Structure formats: C-alpha cells, structure tokens
Amino acid sequence: MNFILSKKIKYYTKESLRWIGLIVFGLLIIALVIWIKYKPVYSVTFLGKEIGMVTNKNEIENTLQEYTETTYGDIAFITLKELPEYELKFVESGEKTNEEEVLLAVKNTAIVTYRRYAITLAGTQKAIVSTKEEAQNVVDEIKKEFNQDLELDLKIIELYDSNDIVPETVEVAVAKVNEDEIVQTKLKEQGATVNGITLSAPITGTITSRFGGRRSGYHTGLDIAASTGTPIAVAASGTVTYAGNRGTYGKLVIVSHGNGVETYYAHCNEIYVTTGQNVESGEIISAVGSTGNSTGPHLHLEVRVNGEIKNPQNYLYK
Numbered sequence: 001m002n003f004i005l006s007k008k009i010k011y012y013t014k015e016s017l018r019w020i021g022l023i024v025f026g027l028l029i030i031a032l033v034i035w036i037k038y039k040p041v042y043s044v045t046f047l048g049k050e051i052g053m054v055t056n057k058n059e060i061e062n063t064l065q066e067y068t069e070t071t072y073g074d075i076a077f078i079t080l081k082e083l084p085e086y087e088l089k090f091v092e093s094g095e096k097t098n099e100e101e102v103l104l105a106v107k108n109t110a111i112v113t114y115r116r117y118a119i120t121l122a123g124t125q126k127a128i129v130s131t132k133e134e135a136q137n138v139v140d141e142i143k144k145e146f147n148q149d150l151e152l153d154l155k156i157i158e159l160y161d162s163n164d165i166v167p168e169t170v171e172v173a174v175a176k177v178n179e180d181e182i183v184q185t186k187l188k189e190q191g192a193t194v195n196g197i198t199l200s201a202p203i204t205g206t207i208t209s210r211f212g213g214r215r216s217g218y219h220t221g222l223d224i225a226a227s228t229g230t231p232i233a234v235a236a237s238g239t240v241t242y243a244g245n246r247g248t249y250g251k252l253v254i255v256s257h258g259n260g261v262e263t264y265y266a267h268c269n270e271i272y273v274t275t276g277q278n279v280e281s282g283e284i285i286s287a288v289g290s291t292g293n294s295t296g297p298h299l300h301l302e303v304r305v306n307g308e309i310k311n312p313q314n315y316l317y318k
C-alpha cells in the first residue's frame with residue numbers, strides 16, 4: 001500500500017515539474033519577444049511639459065550637472081529653472097530617443113549670472129569692466145594723474161548680473177571716471193608740481209581751447225591766446241630736446257625737465273633756443289605766433305609725464 005502511494009506521488013511530482021518547466025519556457029519566450037519588440041526608455045518632463053525620451057537617465061543628469069558647474073570667463077554661475085523628471089516606460093524598439101533636444105530644451109532656460117567689476121567713486125558706480133585686473137588698471141590709471149594720493153574714494157566692487165551687460169574697455173572706463181566732477185575738482189586742487197617738477201605759467205593770456213575732446217578731435221594741449229611776439233617763458237628748468245618746425249605744431253620747442261616731465265610750446269613765431277641747450281625756469285625760449293595748424297596767434301602748451309599727455313590745467317591755468 002505504501003509502495004503504491006509513493007509511486008503515485010512520484011508520478012504527480014513529475015507531472016507538475018513538467019508543467020512548471022513548460023510555463024517557465026513559455027514566459028521566457030514572451031519576455032524575449034517583448035525584449036526584441038520593445039525597449040525601456042525614460043520619458044522626460046520639464047516645466048510641466050513632456051520634452052522627449054532618453055535611453056540613459058544618469059547620462060542626462062550628469063551632463064546637466066557638468067553644464068551648470070563648468071563656468072568660465074566672466075560667467076559666475078549657471079542655474080537651471082528646475083530639474084527634469086524622468087518616467088520609465090516601454091516603447092517599440094524602433095522609436096528614436098532625442099537626448100540632444102532634451103538637453104537643449106533644459107539648457108535654453110538656464111539662468112546665466114555674469115561676474116563683473118564696477119569702479120565706484122564716492123560710492124557711485126562709474127564704470128564696469130570684466131576682470132578684476134582691468135578694474136585695478138583703471139584705478140591705477142586714474143591715480144597716476146595725481147601728484148600725491150589725493151584720497152580719491154575709488155573702490156572696486158564685484159557685481160553679479162544675469163543681464164550680459166557689455167563691459168567697458170580700460171580706456172573708456174578711465175575716461176568715464178576722469179570726467180567726473182569730483183576727479184576734476186581734485187585735479188584742480190593739486191599744486192603746480194608734477195613728479196617733483198614745479199611748473200609756472202609761460203605766458204599770460206586767454207584760454208581759448210582746453211585739453212581733451214572737442215569737435216575736431218582730441219586736443220592734446222591747452223591753447224592760450226596772446227598777441228604775436230609775446231615772450232614765452234619756459235615752465236621749469238631743463239634741456240631743450242627739440243627746437244624747429246614740426247608739421248601741424250608749426251615752430252615747436254620741447255623742453256625736458258627730468259623725472260619724465262616734458263613741456264611743448266607750439267605755433268611759435270620765433271624760437272630763441274637750440275636743441276641740447278640748458279634753460280633756467282622762466283627763461284624766454286620763443287615768442288607767440290600762429291605757425292602750423294593755427295587760426296590765430298596763441299601758445300599751444302602740452303605737458304607730458306613719462307610720454308603720457310596730461311591736462312596742463314591739472315597744474316597751470318586752473
């Protein structure tokens with residue numbers, strides 16, 4: 001009896017194992033068909049809209065992270081409006097994913113914040129440049145105009161802006177700050193001494209044209225009108241480095257005073273000195289005239305420091 005029972009159990013066990021085997025095999029076939037016909041993808045939702053499908057969710061996440069972390073130049077940071085959401089689903093194997101478009105759609109809404117440097121004068125923003133070095137150059141350039149440190153309240157501040165403001169060049173920034181009334185007043189307050197050389201007015205007369213921008217271009221000196229023949233007294237002791245005709249300057253005398261300071265006397269009627277001659281402060285070197293590019297008798301006076309043209313009214317005829 002026991003023997004028959006055990007034989008029956010053995011039979012049914014064998015039967016069920018066979019069925020289980022068949023079912024598993026069938027399921028595998030179905031899985032294989034699904035695997036060939038369909039594929040898993042991630043549908044991407046961004047700002048409430050489905051923007052496409054991607055195969056690899058991690059790759060998209062990493063690319064976006066890298067995009068926001070890789071800042072260069074004057075870009076301070078990049079922030080995404082929000083992170084995309086991913087949903088796993090199966091689509092037919094033939095369907096194409098569009099990673100590029102998904103990335104572009106997200107990147108296009110990113111907010112880029114730029115880092116700029118502003119130069120402030122007495123707390124007011126005067127000019128914007130793109131690097132800290134440029135900002136420092138602007139400050140240095142302006143301070144160079146001064147004989148001593150006149151406690152000009154110049155500061156460099158970092159600015160963050162999501163608008164891509166076009167920064168100014170160092171030159172433009174210097175001009176912008178320089179034309180400010182505070183700077184102009186301070187320049188006029190400073191003495192007639194430049195780099196240790198004290199200048200005195202070569203003639204008395206009427207100022208007819210100032211230094212700087214004017215309709216016909218940049219005026220490199222100061223025009224003082226006086227009648228023809230008025231004696232011109234050299235502004236400081238030094239050595240004559242040029243005495244003769246020079247194009248639009250007409251009859252020109254250049255005197256070097258040392259410490260990089262030079263003065264120019266143009267449009268002269270007559271010249272009384274020669275190149276290489278030493279002159280004492282106040283010595284008569286030439287006479288007022290209207291030679292070269294001139295519309296009437298006047299002295300065109302220039303002051304240069306280390307080759308740079310300065311406004312003579314920083315020191316004289318204030």
Ligand SMILES: [Zn+2]
Nearest residue numbers: 221222223300
């Ligand atoms: Zn002139």
